[in-house]
Amino acid sequence: MKVSVFTFIRNGSLLGYPFIESICSALPLCDEFVIAVGDSEDDTLARIKAINSEKIVIIQTRWNEKMQDRGFVYAQQKMIAQYNCTGDWAFYLEGDEILHESDIPKIRSSMEQHLDNPEVEALAFNYLHFFGSPDWLAISPAWYRQECRIIRNTIRSWAPDGLYWVVMDKNRKGRHPKAALIGAPIYHYGHVRSIAAMHEKNQRVGKYWGHDHPLFNGYQIDAQALSPFSGRHPDIVKNWLAHEAEKSFTPNPSYQPTKRELKHRWAMKLERLFGWELSKKHFSLTKNTKN
Template sequence: MRVSGFTFLRNGTMLGYPYIESLQSLLQVCDEVVVAIGKSEDDTLERVRAINDPRIRIIETVWNEGMEQRGFVYAQQKMIAQFNCTGDWAFYLEGDEVIHEDDAPKIRAIMEQHFKDPEIEGIAFDYHHFYGCPDLVARSPAWYRQELRIIRNTIRSFAPDGLFWVVMDKNKRGRYARAALAHCPIYHYGHVRSSEKMQEKHRQVAKYWSHAPKPHDYSQIDASILQPFTGSHPSILKSWLRDMAETQFVADQNYQLNKREKRHRILMKIEAITGLDLTKKHFTCVKK
């Protein structure tokens, strides 16, 4: 069994991503890691090269600046990287996602376990979405609790956006991948980078979603969805959390809920009563 890791990056340093740590965590489980690096205004390319691991393969790309619909340029870059993967499994991490060193053997083992089972087309992970500071996680139907991050690299699949895959059984119709659960989390740090870096990220990416950049303010959130994080962070994140993470977060106690957040509060009450998970899934779970 051969495992490929892959991702895409551009201006990773400028935008405050823990992308070096993300790549290093992928190297714990992968036989190769393919990185599509768009032409950047910072040292992203040089820093990835400096990892100096022969398993890393860099593909230099140029983004389509005219693609402004629903972030599809991210799907394009994701697929450039995936199409260059040579493994039986393809493991995708975004530049702000990291796996814990304690989970690396488990992840490799579950791919081994399902390697010869064609019914299992992917592996889905639980998620820790850190928000505002490294000590808080966001939990509500607005934040996906599970997502597919490993896809069998021998089936016809493509990404309609940067988040998920569609499997093509037939030429005219796609479906979500059939997946097993990894029973371990992805650690997502995109919403704890410094406010300054987050504001720059909003400025740069807005055009790819056909809207004007909005001022960023971590305090503007429904504080009821934030819960203390009681686990341990990946050790590889120690320096990044100390030097790059936001530390001054305080939720605005006078924040006014919008319609979407009010709806999510209702869904959370239903979840508490029924035990159901009402978050959207971009995969079909066939083995828990």
């Protein structure tokens, strides 16, 4: 079995991504790591080269600055990297996502288990979305709790945006992949970077969705959508958390939730009452792998 991990990154240092930690967290798992590195204004490319791993394949790219429709330029960059993967499985890991060292054996075992079962087209992770600081998790249905990040590299798939895949059984009609659950989490740190780095990111990326993001004024969220984190962070990211992450955040009990957040409060009440899971998913569970 050959495993390809892939990602894309641009201005990773400038925008406060833990992208080096992300790459290094997956190197023990993979046979190759394909990275589409966009033209950057910082030392992103040099830092990736300094990892000095024979597994890393760098593809230098130019972004289409005129592509400002719903983040599709992200999908373009994602697929440049995916189309250069040569493994049996293609594992997409974003620059703010980290694998825990204790989960590497389980992830690899899941790929081996399903390698010869064509009914399993993809593998889905649980998600830990940290918000405001490394001490808090976003838990409302607004945040996807499970998502595919590994897909079989022998099927026709593409990404309509950076986050998920569409499988093309037919030339003109697509669907979400059929997936099995790995039972391991991905640690998502994109919303704990320093306020300065988050401000810089928001000002730069809004145009790719056809609009300007509002001025970032600190981490704001409904306190009922948060839960304390009591687990252990991956070892690889602890130094980044100590020096680059925001640490002063605490939930604001007087924060006035938006209409969307009030809707999610009701959704969480229904989840607790009926045992439902109402977050959005971009896959369907394969029947013989449900648990």
